[in-house]
Amino acid sequence: MKSRTPAKVILFGEHAVVYGEPALAMAINLYSTVDIEKSDELLIDNSPPDRKYHSFILTAYEKSGFALPVHIRVRSSFSPSSGLGSSASVTVGTVSSLLAISGRWSKEEIARIAFETEYSVQGRASPTDTSTVTSGGGIIISRNDVESRLWRIEKNGIEWNVGRIDIKPLELIVASSGIRGSTALLVSKVNSFVSRNRFGMDVIREIGEISRSAITPLMDGDLETIGELMVRNNKLLNILGVGHELTTRIIDSVLPYSYGAKITGA
Structure with missing residues (x-):
């Protein structure tokens, strides 16, 4: 099962969204590809998984509730730690493929599991990246009500509402500084x-x-x-x-x- 998931840019509101303020984001035309097939043992890119290097993929696998071993292969057209949501893209791709194999595929379920994965690995996170990558297009994420709501995600008593925004086509130049950020x-x-x-x-x-x-x-x-x-x-x-x-x-x-x-x- 193969999935292709986009990168994203946060247009406005990064970091403030963690404190309850709204953020606006959109998917862009750079992609990760996750290819999953059944296997005799759990493998990631032909090797046994190492949580130090595969924390998002392993956690996504565990939280998806998939019981059988699989071989997960990942390819990406954009760099990790570049602010473009590489971990979210790979996480969403992993969850999407696993849910498709198990017959439980839905965008809302993918968004929830992918967010739980990022929250578990990072310690503190909002659903901005994972919801943008799952939805595609433009979104708003807010703790208040939003128009054109796609789904609501709750964690530790905090609720985020995710809604679609019909952003007019934008030509963006995304420049990489070469500085890797966590x-x-x-x-x-x-x-x-x-x-x-x-x-x-x-x-x-x-x-x-x-x-x-x-x-x-x-x-x-x-x-x-x-x-x-x-x-x-x-x-x-x-x-x-x-x-x-x-x-x-x-x-x-x-x-x-x-x-x-x-x-x-x-």
């Missing part, structure tokens, strides 16, 4: 900043307001407003400490020739 470490870093600084939650809330303000421009294709909001969002992400000298240089170099630019994801 989502879990950055989430922890932001949590430390918010805990230590009295104005930390003010920054989080302002990012949430930017996300809400971006919905209509995204649906209308208002590139100028989208760009302005991206620049504002990026400044706030830098205050939270998730920026890097190299990403700042890249963004500064393209701003004179674009509507706007920002960090995406990790």
